[in-house]
Amino acid sequence: MLTLRKLEPSDLPYLYQWENDAAMWSDADTHNPLSQQDLRDYIGSTTGDLYRDGQLRLVIEQQTETERMTIGCVDLFDLDVRNRKAAIGLYIAPAYRGQGLGRQTVEELEKYAFGFLQLRLLYAIIATRNEASSALYLAAGYTPSSVLSHWTIESDAILWWKTNPQEMQK
Numbered sequence: 001m002l003t004l005r006k007l008e009p010s011d012l013p014y015l016y017q018w019e020n021d022a023a024m025w026s027d028a029d030t031h032n033p034l035s036q037q038d039l040r041d042y043i044g045s046t047t048g049d050l051y052r053d054g055q056l057r058l059v060i061e062q063q064t065e066t067e068r069m070t071i072g073c074v075d076l077f078d079l080d081v082r083n084r085k086a087a088i089g090l091y092i093a094p095a096y097r098g099q100g101l102g103r104q105t106v107e108e109l110e111k112y113a114f115g116f117l118q119l120r121l122l123y124a125i126i127a128t129r130n131e132a133s134s135a136l137y138l139a140a141g142y143t144p145s146s147v148l149s150h151w152t153i154e155s156d157a158i159l160w161w162k163t164n165p166q167e168m169q170k
Contacts, residue, residue, distance in 0.1 A: 002104045004058040004074065004112070006048040011059055014070050015039045018091050050086070050117065054079050060105050062096070071096040074105050076113060076122075084120035086113065090133070102136045110140075114164040123161040127152065134158060 007015075018024075019034045050056040055077035062069050075089035088109065092102050113119045125148065126133045138144070142160040151157035 001063045002101065002108060003061050003063065004105070004108050005061060007043050007046060007057055007059060009040075009043055011070065012036060012039055012043065014059070014093075015043070015073070018073065018093065021091075024091065050076055050079055051081065058109070060092070060101070062101065069096075071101060072105070074109050076109070084118065086119055086122060088122055088124045090124075090136075097132070102133075103140050106136065106140045110162070114166065118164070120164050120167050121161055123159060125151065125157050125159055127155045127157050129155045134160070 016034070016036055016039055019039065022033075046057065047053055048056065055075060057073055057075045059070060060072040060074060062071050070093075072090070072092040074091075076086045077089060078087040080086070088106065090102055090105060092105070110122065113122055124133070124137055124142070126137065128134075128147070134144070137160040140162070142162045144158050144160055146159040148157040148159060
């Protein structure tokens with residue numbers, strides 16, 4: 001079973017490892033390492049309220065019969081309150097990739113974002129070379145709509161989006 005939960009101080013070692021995974025920086029549009037103090041301050045200052053903070057980071061946990069594992073995090077960010085849309089950022093730890101957990105995470109996030117928050121649209125910007133993430137969003141029912149040329153110094157990117165199914169019924 002997969003669950004999403006608010007950040008806790010005990011997540012600091014995971015965040016420190018994930019945020020400083022330089023192999024992922026170009027995909028996350030990040031360009032510098034973060035200190036443990038930077039992350040401690042972030043954990044301490046975030047309210048866990050998307051509307052107050054403008055972003056929301058949730059920790060992904062997988063529960064088996066015998067253990068609970070912290071496997072990654074997912075963000076809602078770039079909140080546009082007027083148009084009821086937000087971007088998705090997803091990080092699955094390397095040991096857990098390729099198991100469908102990213103797609104499950106996106107589906108859980110959609111339940112919260114579309115259901116409870118009543119957002120109208122979610123989107124992700126994925127580097128064209130990141131075939132695994134593109135496959136994830138395609139499998140989750142997202143539409144590739146635009147190629148963003150020269151989006152980063154490393155590659156172009158694709159804008160993937162999905163509309164709240166309840167909005168389509170209106």
